Amino acid sequence: SHQGISLAVEGAVNLQLSARSVGLFEAFYSSIKPMELVNYGITICNAGKIPKGETELPFEFDLKPRKNMKLFETYHGVYINVQYIISVEMQ
Numbered sequence: 001s002h003q004g005i006s007l008a009v010e011g012a013v014n015l016q017l018s019a020r021s022v023g024l025f026e027a028f029y030s031s032i033k034p035m036e037l038v039n040y041g042i043t044i045c046n047a048g049k050i051p052k053g054e055t056e057l058p059f060e061f062d063l064k065p066r067k068n069m070k071l072f073e074t075y076h077g078v079y080i081n082v083q084y085i086i087s088v089e090m091q
Contacts, residue, residue, distance in 0.1 A: 003091040011038035
């Protein structure tokens with residue numbers, strides 16, 4: 001049995017340093033924190049039992065940005081990283 005299954009949705013823009021960056025970028029890096037675009041949880045299944053064998057738990061959700069934020073495409077560059085992560089937890 002389990003205490004519930006939940007999904008966490010996270011997304012952020014991060015400034016990344018490369019081995020080649022020096023000086024000005026290091027100063028920015030030390031003062032800029034990641035910009036959180038999305039962060040919320042969704043309950044997929046309430047507490048109960050999962051039967052033996054293969055079980056499907058269909059779900060869907062709208063990707064909603066935090067207040068006063070907008071979503072960007074996933075991007076992995078030299079200095080900027082935009083990443084979205086969806087994780088599932090069963091308690």
